[in-house]
Amino acid sequence: MRTRYATNPEQIPTFDTEALRSHYLVEDLFPTDRVDTVYSHEDRLVVGGVAPQTGTPVRLESPDALRADFFLQRREAGVVNVGTGAGVVDVDDTRYELAPKDVLYIGRGTRNISFNGSGEAAFYLVSTPAHASHPTRHATLADATPVSLGEQRTSNERTIYKFIHDEGIQSCQLVLGVTELAAGSMWNTMPAHIHDRRTEVYLYFGLEPDQRVVHLMGEPHQTRNLIVADQQAVISPCWSIHCGFGTANYAFVWAMGGENTDYGDVVPAPITQLR
Numbered sequence: 504m505r506t507r508y509a510t511n512p513e514q515i516p517t518f519d520t521e522a523l524r525s526h527y528l529v530e531d532l533f534p535t536d537r538v539d540t541v542y543s544h545e546d547r548l549v550v551g552g553v554a555p556q557t558g559t560p561v562r563l564e565s566p567d568a569l570r571a572d573f574f575l576q577r578r579e580a581g582v583v584n585v586g587t588g589a590g591v592v593d594v595d596d597t598r599y600e601l602a603p604k605d606v607l608y609i610g611r612g613t614r615n616i617s618f619n620g621s622g623e624a625a626f627y628l629v630s631t632p633a634h635a636s637h638p639t640r641h642a643t644l645a646d647a648t649p650v651s652l653g654e655q656r657t658s659n660e661r662t663i664y665k666f667i668h669d670e671g672i673q674s675c676q677l678v679l680g681v682t683e684l685a686a687g688s689m690w691n692t693m694p695a696h697i698h699d700r701r702t703e704v705y706l707y708f709g710l711e712p713d714q715r716v717v718h719l720m721g722e723p724h725q726t727r728n729l730i731v732a733d734q735q736a737v738i739s740p741c742w743s744i745h746c747g748f749g750t751a752n753y754a755f756v757w758a759m760g761g762e763n764t765d766y767g768d769v770v771p772a773p774i775t776q777l778r
C-alpha cells in the first residue's frame with residue numbers, strides 16, 4: 504500500500520511538476536493479478552486497482568497500514584470495471600459478473616473479496632471508512648441516475664451516471680459515479696466547482712494510449728495542471744477544483760468521501776474567475 508499525506512493549498516506555489524504529480528497523481532494502479540492500493544490521508548480514501556489476467560482469483564488482502572483483520576472490517580467500497588470486457592467479483596458467497604462500467608457497492612463487514620478475469624476486465628476500487636453496514640449492490644449504467652450536462656458549442660456535452668449517492672445506492676460516506684463524454688466533447692466538469700465537505704478522486708479511463716487528459720487542479724485563483732494518461736487517478740483535496748479536457752474521447756470514475764453524500768453540495772468556480 505502506498506501512502507499520500509494531506510496537503511495545504513499554501514504549498515501549491517512551491518510545487519514543481521514532479522511535486523504536484525507525486526502528491527496528487529496516482530500512476531500504475533492496475534498491476535496484473537495483484538491488487539495495488541494507495542491510502543490518501545485526504546478523508547482517508549483508499550484507491551486500488553487490479554487487472555486479473557490468468558483466471559486465478561486475486562484476493563483483496565488487508566494491508567498492514569489498515570491494522571484490520573480484513574479490508575472492509577471498518578470500511579465500505581465501490582468497485583468499477585474500467586476494462587474493455589467483463590470480469591467477476593466474488594463477495595463472500597456471492598458471485599457478481601461486472602460488464603464494463605458496472606459498479607459494485609460492498610458494505611462494511613464483508614470478509615472475502617476476490618477479482619477474476621482473463622485479461623479484459625480491470626477493477627478500480629475506492630474505499631472510505633464506514634460506521635455502519637449497508638447491503639452490497641450491483642448496478643449497471645441502466646440502473647444509475649443519468650444527468651445530461653453541457654453542450655456541443657462549449658465542447659462539454661456529457662452524461663453523469665450517479666450510482667452511490669444519497670438518492671441511489673446507500674452508503675455511509677462513499678459517493679461514486681461514472682461520467683461519459685459525448686463524441687467530440689472534450690471538457691469534463693466545466694464550469695468547475697469545489698466541495699469543502701468532500702475529497703474527490705477522478706480515475707480516467709477509455710483513453711487511447713497515445714492520448715492524454717489535461718487535468719486542472721488547485722484553488723480557483725491559483726490553478727495548476729497535471730497531464731494524465733489512461734487508467735491514472737487524481738486526488739482532489741476539498742479546496743481544489745477538479746476538471747479537465749482530453750486530447751481524445753475518455754470517461755472517468757468520480758468518487759468522494761467526507762462530511763455528506765449530497766452530490767449537489769458544491770460551490771461553483773466560475774470560468775471568468777479561474778486563474
Ligand SMILES: O=C(O)C(=O)C[C@H](O)C(=O)CO
Binds near residue numbers: 652680703766
Ligand atoms: O463532468 C462532470 O461535471 C462531473 O462528472 C463532475 C463530478 O461528478 C464531480 O466532480 C462531482 O463532485
Ligand SMILES: [Zn+2]
Binds near residue numbers: 696697698703745
Ligand atoms: Zn466534484
